[in-house]
Amino acid sequence: MSSHTVRIGLLGHGTVGRALVALLDRRGAAIEARTGVRLEITRVAARSPRPAGDGSLGADRFGTDPAAVVAAPDVDLVVELMGGVEPARTLVMAALAAHKPVVTANKALLASAGPELYAAADAAGVDLLFEAAVAGGIPIIRPLRESLRGEQVRRVLGIVNGTTNYILTRMTSSGADYADALAEAQALGYAEADPTADVDGHDAAAKAAVLATIAFGCAVRADDVAREGIRGVTAADIAAADRRGFRIKLLAIAESHHDGSVGVRVHPTLVPLGHPLAAVNDAFNAVFIEGDAVGELMFYGRGAGGDPTASAVLGDVVDAALNLRVGTSASIGALRPARIRPLDDAECAFSVQLTVADRPGVLARVAATFADHGVSIRSLEQEDAEDRAHLVFITHAVAESAMRATLADLADLADVLSVDSVLRVIGVV
Amino acid sequence: MSSHTVRIGLLGHGTVGRALVALLDRRGAAIEARTGVRLEITRVAARSPRPAGDGSLGADRFGTDPAAVVAAPDVDLVVELMGGVEPARTLVMAALAAHKPVVTANKALLASAGPELYAAADAAGVDLLFEAAVAGGIPIIRPLRESLRGEQVRRVLGIVNGTTNYILTRMTSSGADYADALAEAQALGYAEADPTADVDGHDAAAKAAVLATIAFGCAVRADDVAREGIRGVTAADIAAADRRGFRIKLLAIAESHHDGSVGVRVHPTLVPLGHPLAAVNDAFNAVFIEGDAVGELMFYGRGAGGDPTASAVLGDVVDAALNLRVGTSASIGALRPARIRPLDDAECAFSVQLTVADRPGVLARVAATFADHGVSIRSLEQEDAEDRAHLVFITHAVAESAMRATLADLADLADVLSVDSVLRVIGVV
Numbered sequence: 001m002s003s004h005t006v007r008i009g010l011l012g013h014g015t016v017g018r019a020l021v022a023l024l025d026r027r028g029a030a031i032e033a034r035t036g037v038r039l040e041i042t043r044v045a046a047r048s049p050r051p052a053g054d055g056s057l058g059a060d061r062f063g064t065d066p067a068a069v070v071a072a073p074d075v076d077l078v079v080e081l082m083g084g085v086e087p088a089r090t091l092v093m094a095a096l097a098a099h100k101p102v103v104t105a106n107k108a109l110l111a112s113a114g115p116e117l118y119a120a121a122d123a124a125g126v127d128l129l130f131e132a133a134v135a136g137g138i139p140i141i142r143p144l145r146e147s148l149r150g151e152q153v154r155r156v157l158g159i160v161n162g163t164t165n166y167i168l169t170r171m172t173s174s175g176a177d178y179a180d181a182l183a184e185a186q187a188l189g190y191a192e193a194d195p196t197a198d199v200d201g202h203d204a205a206a207k208a209a210v211l212a213t214i215a216f217g218c219a220v221r222a223d224d225v226a227r228e229g230i231r232g233v234t235a236a237d238i239a240a241a242d243r244r245g246f247r248i249k250l251l252a253i254a255e256s257h258h259d260g261s262v263g264v265r266v267h268p269t270l271v272p273l274g275h276p277l278a279a280v281n282d283a284f285n286a287v288f289i290e291g292d293a294v295g296e297l298m299f300y301g302r303g304a305g306g307d308p309t310a311s312a313v314l315g316d317v318v319d320a321a322l323n324l325r326v327g328t329s330a331s332i333g334a335l336r337p338a339r340i341r342p343l344d345d346a347e348c349a350f351s352v353q354l355t356v357a358d359r360p361g362v363l364a365r366v367a368a369t370f371a372d373h374g375v376s377i378r379s380l381e382q383e384d385a386e387d388r389a390h391l392v393f394i395t396h397a398v399a400e401s402a403m404r405a406t407l408a409d410l411a412d413l414a415d416v417l418s419v420d421s422v423l424r425v426i427g428v429v
Numbered sequence: 430m431s432s433h434t435v436r437i438g439l440l441g442h443g444t445v446g447r448a449l450v451a452l453l454d455r456r457g458a459a460i461e462a463r464t465g466v467r468l469e470i471t472r473v474a475a476r477s478p479r480p481a482g483d484g485s486l487g488a489d490r491f492g493t494d495p496a497a498v499v500a501a502p503d504v505d506l507v508v509e510l511m512g513g514v515e516p517a518r519t520l521v522m523a524a525l526a527a528h529k530p531v532v533t534a535n536k537a538l539l540a541s542a543g544p545e546l547y548a549a550a551d552a553a554g555v556d557l558l559f560e561a562a563v564a565g566g567i568p569i570i571r572p573l574r575e576s577l578r579g580e581q582v583r584r585v586l587g588i589v590n591g592t593t594n595y596i597l598t599r600m601t602s603s604g605a606d607y608a609d610a611l612a613e614a615q616a617l618g619y620a621e622a623d624p625t626a627d628v629d630g631h632d633a634a635a636k637a638a639v640l641a642t643i644a645f646g647c648a649v650r651a652d653d654v655a656r657e658g659i660r661g662v663t664a665a666d667i668a669a670a671d672r673r674g675f676r677i678k679l680l681a682i683a684e685s686h687h688d689g690s691v692g693v694r695v696h697p698t699l700v701p702l703g704h705p706l707a708a709v710n711d712a713f714n715a716v717f718i719e720g721d722a723v724g725e726l727m728f729y730g731r732g733a734g735g736d737p738t739a740s741a742v743l744g745d746v747v748d749a750a751l752n753l754r755v756g757t758s759a760s761i762g763a764l765r766p767a768r769i770r771p772l773d774d775a776e777c778a779f780s781v782q783l784t785v786a787d788r789p790g791v792l793a794r795v796a797a798t799f800a801d802h803g804v805s806i807r808s809l810e811q812e813d814a815e816d817r818a819h820l821v822f823i824t825h826a827v828a829e830s831a832m833r834a835t836l837a838d839l840a841d842l843a844d845v846l847s848v849d850s851v852l853r854v855i856g857v858v
Binding site for chain 1: 448452455576579708728747
């Protein structure tokens, strides 16, 4: 087999970019032996020039103008690792317009402009591949795009943010409160100095939008995702969940309904210990899929880090290079416009913790308030403490709107001293 | 997008074949809307004619001659669900020679004749896809073939036989012995009347050969796989493992070594409780992958059953149909000849249970026997009972040949009344 060279222009030379250069140095010969494709990084756009070069790349390959890399005649394929929506969007569109395939790890870009970019790639007849954009090194996009093409996917449940999973795991294993676990994650480099994107669920919401788009074939954007982060999760929540046989995880949840609508949300969630997602700890990610025919699937691995992410990028690069050689490309197919089901109509079980006055008839009045809104109780635990009692309810599945109305009425009851915690629960019907 | 019809010839109309017909009835329209490909089953070769038809398929589509289906001018793509090596091999070769892509779920065929078939598909320039051949509905072949193409895969650990995993799970949860758990699996339809293929590891060995071939890019066959089944696993083994924090699983293990050799084996294995594979229960399957860059991945789901398997087949059919439309095909790439590392040279930790006479110096003599062969002890537990003692050793990793020599010498010691159990252990260095 005679080899065919594909020349790569790399946009971005941070952690993942440097890991990709090193990985290609290590694996390039084996890839060429197996596929007949020789991959060569001809140009790199870095934030600052790096005259020292990097691995096999001489200083002459480095520049600071990503648009020049995209336009260069000695670049056949573009790898975008800059992050953020602009200028990444403009650069990717320019590459596709020039019939250059693009591999990207940029979930923010795809959650904002994905549908336009997929259409542009289809129109140009070249690949736009993005395995690394969701759950780092875990192959999840390709299985959803290709392996499950015969499947009616009903629900996707993902632990797709390693930072928050690390924080919640530490809170569970050590009893630490949120602030201490966050500080520890920051000290270890798992969390940024400004942790907003992670702990408020923005990162997970972008990934949820990408997963929902691919799983359901309709254009979901980050703005369509209902979002609640983990700042409000307390050590007491974790301990109470543990006593009842649950772990608390920040889940990205995408559901398709029989009326064709889709609901996408991110929130802390009680996951029963027997569920495979409950055992996904530390900075690991996992995506759990429920399909009509295939049943339950889970994909587990490292969701971040230079090497795992570079591995996913390189897999895409080889695929795009092979397709380029024969003049074909993968397509995610026709996307329907998404009909987003409002969060109010989403159905979920809830865990509700209340502090109430310890006097006769309290439980009856509280239970009646749930019943007034059609909320059915699955379990109740009561702890007495001096003149007050602590109640923990787990409900059956109920519409968010009904739960909200219930909580408003509970807060108005004279018996209810405080609503201490409201968390959603999966694995309870 | 105007639709393109791809006409399917189906060989085999058993559980998976019928599930495929039903799934295509349900999902055909959605697949056409998304991809522009209309899939139509034009001919079915069944063991006996079925004049009643099946779902949307009239009786006129059924026949009993699979070769006629392969050769028919109104068949563009062949789905082989007959199982067994012949006549499946001849039929698949004929289809490929006629430039018809083939989708198969036949692990026995691939473990016996895979490399020839892959080469024939490459030569004909059409797809030979087989996601359903390993771990049923779980997308594992495609991720290995494509997503991990940039990766140096070091080790694949698989729970790839649902029957034995069900039996071992029951033995663990109920304390049942092997015979009772097998009888229960047979009553539930999880095990055949003749369970040999499952319990002696033949089925897992075929899947291990396919996984090793794809993961390492070299031609591994079922005969290359060292194999030990679960008939010898006792309730006492399960209980002893449990006390030490392990589950016993039948693992398919494929390892690539730095000298380019590969070792592939199937045996009951102690898996530490913290390992993701330890939580894979009942008839579920999982494949755990260790790669240089990507780290640890796991793929989990239903490894058998009509619907999950049909889902994997249909995903492959859509892929092959799309490739057929544009005249391209996927290739597993050039395969090296496999250099198989003999089992004697494989390194593994062991759990060894001995019954010894309870007299002074026994432990020293037993320990010296391990030491004589360079086998290092990681942990020892001793239980006294009347005039004898029960010893449970877990070793550090050691070559199989050294362990075999150790066991021979232990059996010769006058102090050793019996060697009760020898099992391999993972997760111990």
